[in-house]
Amino acid sequence: MFLGSIARNHNAFPISYSSWRKIPKVYKEDILKNTIQTVLKAKFDIHSDVHINHVLKSLNTKWRDHRQELWHQRNDRTRTRDELIAMAPEGINRDHWALFVDYRLNSKTKEKECGHKVSRGDILIATHKHANGAFESDETKEIGEKIEAYGLTSSSLISKEISTTDSLACVFGSRKHCGRVRGLGLGPYPSKVFGCNTHLYSGTSSNTD
Structure with missing residues (x-):
């Protein structure tokens, strides 16, 4: 005790x-x-x-x-990231709880739990739906449908790999940016995930994260 x-x-x-x-x-x-x-x-x-x-x-x-x-x-398994953050337990710093939520929603964390690869696209879809399975908005619905379509046209292995050509990268396009990587929470930077010499990469942060 x-x-x-x-x-x-x-x-x-x-x-x-x-x-x-x-x-x-x-x-x-x-x-x-x-x-x-x-x-x-x-x-x-x-x-x-x-x-x-x-x-x-x-x-x-x-x-x-x-x-x-x-x-x-x-x-x-139906609540969105924002909904989970809003449920911060009493006595826990909200910023600390948000970091914990991002860690739990991180694709690498989910892979450990599920025993198989989970793509960044899978994470985005799962965290932008309401309890009834509906997307949060028309914008996220359109993005989600594009990600799902990419998964159907790519091999299961390739579509799950985190890269500059994965589902999120294909949906959001490439841009030069020094922010964080979509779907991996607040920790990893693009240079760490995609390589230290990466200058152009896809799927950087936006309001949809």
Whole structure:
């Protein structure tokens, strides 16, 4: 119970980090020194590396499970990105929650969950539909239909690959831009995804993201 309450402390361990190992070491050391050791020192010796590693592994598991629980309570696979962001849990910084939503909707994250490749086009379609399956607007409907048509005319493998010629790139066209990459949230930049020498690429950010 005690470690579980600490793992759910969103100020100590922000939900915006994509994984436990991405949380800065200083955050973990601060919790160990100023919270856990202070409370438990009368009962346990947690100064040894073995006990510290055990505590950190337990926090890792509880932090991951808590994130999963928050996500599955809100994601019914029909809600759009904006709808999910609007459902930020009480006590969690809204910007941190938005980063977490983008991480969960990231195609690479979905591939891990599904066990197969998910294209950027799949992500855009899934996150721009209402619960009844209808697109948010005529504009997103037109874009979604073009993406679906591309999938029918391309091999399943090619259409799922993230590239400058995938479904989003073909629908939105190429342009020179230094922003982020569509469908991959706020993290990856085009140079990282498409190569450090990429100058012209497709599917950069817009209001439809």
